[in-house]
Amino acid sequence: MATVTRTGTAQRNAPRPRADAVRNRERIVAAAREMFVEFGPEVPLDEIARRAGVGNATLYRHFPDRDELIRHVVVSVMSRTTDRADAATAEEADPFDALRRFVHAAADERIGALCPMLADGFDKEHPELLAERARLEHAVDGLMERARQAGRLRDDVAVGDLMVALSQLTRPLPGSACVNFDQFVHRHLQLFLDGLEAPARSVLPGSPATLEDLRRES
Known part of the structure; x- marks a missing residue:
């Protein structure tokens, strides 16, 4: 005592x-x-x-050292993105509106820029990183499940599908200095979001991408 x-x-x-x-x-x-x-x-x-x-x-x-700075940046981006997901969940009455708001907010946080940072040598198993990743994944999974239960999100997509799209559509090429990059990001994200809404207009090839699928590929 x-x-x-x-x-x-x-x-x-x-x-x-x-x-x-x-x-x-x-x-x-x-x-x-x-x-x-x-x-x-x-x-x-x-x-x-x-x-x-x-x-x-x-x-x-x-x-x-550089690795410690990179880890803090990655954790910071994840934390801010999770906070945006929680805010969308709490403040939007329509579950798909909450999901749409989150996707655009995640783009503003530049979440796609995390991928090049997670290169060889980066400690992907650091406890702080794992905890923040779990918090983010839980928040995004909750957003999608609410939209799915409300009949607003098509049934043949999973969290991995959303995270892949966010990564690809929000990752600028380093050094490209793309002019007005943001306006194209949000336009393309909106096209993607339209494709997520139920009822589905087509049958997707393959199977939904889960987070476990993404980890097996990494």
């Missing part, structure tokens, strides 16, 4: 990060997210520091 008390006291007395340190960390993650989308995950770290408005030493104090 005494040990628990000492542990609890130590946690309460642990110094909180200074507000400026928290702001710097958030600015670094935001800048890294932008530059990874634009130029790929190999962009020089000093360029990320420059865009974030901090010195190199500040960046390395928060993120000792």
Whole structure:
């Protein structure tokens, strides 16, 4: 019992990060997210520091190496995307409207840009990453199941189908500097969403893509 008390006291007395340190960390993650989308995950770290408005030493104090920074960016994007899914679920009365809102929100979060970051050497089994991935998958599965139960989503699609489409349609080519890329992303996503609505206008080849299918391929 005494040990628990000492542990609890130590946690309460642990110094909180200074507000400026928290702001710097958030600015670094935001800048890294932008530059990874634009130029790929190999962009020089000093360029990320420059865009974030901090010195190199500040960046390395928060993120000792590139892999740790990439992991924090991936987790941040997943977390923000899950929050958008939860908000759509809570605020939209029509389940398909909630799904549509989420898909466009996920595009705005640049979720497709995560794929190039998950290259060889990236720790895909890190506990923080696994926890955030599970939270995202649960939220998206819930969105689709509600739409399906309401008769608004065709029966022959699964979460994997949606995630593949999001990945492919929201992933700009690094360094392409595609002008007005967003307007094309949302147009094409809307075409895809129209194809998800029930009743289905055609029979899809193959079988629905599950998350387990995607993991077997990776």
